[in-house]
Amino acid sequence: MKRLLLLAAVLLSAPVLADSRLPPASFADTQLADPAKEAQAKELMATLRCLVCQGQSIADSDAEMAGDMRALVRRRIQGGERPDAIRRWLVERYGDYVTYDPPFGPATALLWIAPLLMLAAGVLLARQAFRKKPR
Amino acid sequence: MKRWLLWVPLVGFAALLGVIAQGLLKPADRTVRSAMIGKPVPAFRLAAIAPGKPGLASDDLQGGQPRLLNIFASWCIPCIAEAPQLLRLKQLGVPIDAVAVRDTPDAVADFLRRNGDPYARIGSDRESAVQLALGSSGVPESFVVDGQGRIVLQHVGDIRADDVDAIAAAVRNAR
DSSP: OHHHHHHHHHHHHHHHHTSOSSOOOTTTSOOOSSHHHHHHHHHHHTTBBOSSSTTSBTTTOOOHHHHHHHHHHHHHHHTTOOHHHHHHHHHHHHOGGGBSSOOSSTTTHHHHHHHHHHHHHHHHHHHHHHHTOOO | OOGGGGGHHHHHHHHHHHHHHHHHHSOOOOOOOOSOTTSBOOOOEEEEOSTTOOOEEGGGGGSSSOEEEEEEOTTOHHHHHHHHHHHHHHHTTOOEEEEEESOOHHHHHHHHHHHOOOOSEEEEETTSHHHHHHTOOSSSEEEEEOTTSBEEEEEESOOOGGGHHHHHHHHHTTO
């Protein structure tokens, strides 16, 4: 029992130590006063990847760094910067990896074209199937 | 029905199996690397955080001499493991500056007292702003910056004993 408790304590200690003791950045969890700008910020945050918890967007993540990234997005939106410019700024630093809205390129071509290819294959298949029906 | 069409599902299955096996045997590298290598350090100015030690600005990294820029935090465990290697690098003549991420003066002073102090300057980055501007995704990370303020190398994670020589060489070659 004692050993089990100790093990549980060890499991708890890691996440506690992995964060700083500073409060979240201003704007990390505070909405902008202007609802239109907040909506812009929200939309952008949902398409930016959290760099620490790599499967989540910064809008979804509780990681401190995601909070700091939300603060960065909100501050820049409030300063009048366009969401596209902010995304470009981050892509310049982290590569396309940071955005969930990947631009068309050699690496992502298949991703964008695949639906069209599949649709074409479906049309072909359907045409063959219908033509073969004996009358 | 053409006969060869019968084989299509099997071939497809084998291909899928191959993709999955490759992913299992050779997991993808999930390290997030900065896209700033080869580019100048973005302009910034950070206040001091440690007693008797100046803060850090991007101008300080353009003094004509290559430097090591270490991103660390007093609350970061691997940073403790890295500290002796940074002291070794300092002994090898590598000038080291630091960005302290989300930290307080007391905690930094305590960290330096316990683990040694290899830093010439330390800037306080309370909201990870400079860390994000550098394309760094965690602590600790280190950047080799040449004399003109251009980033030439990024080391993600703590510097281990066997990384020291390569980093010292990178700094020497960065003139």
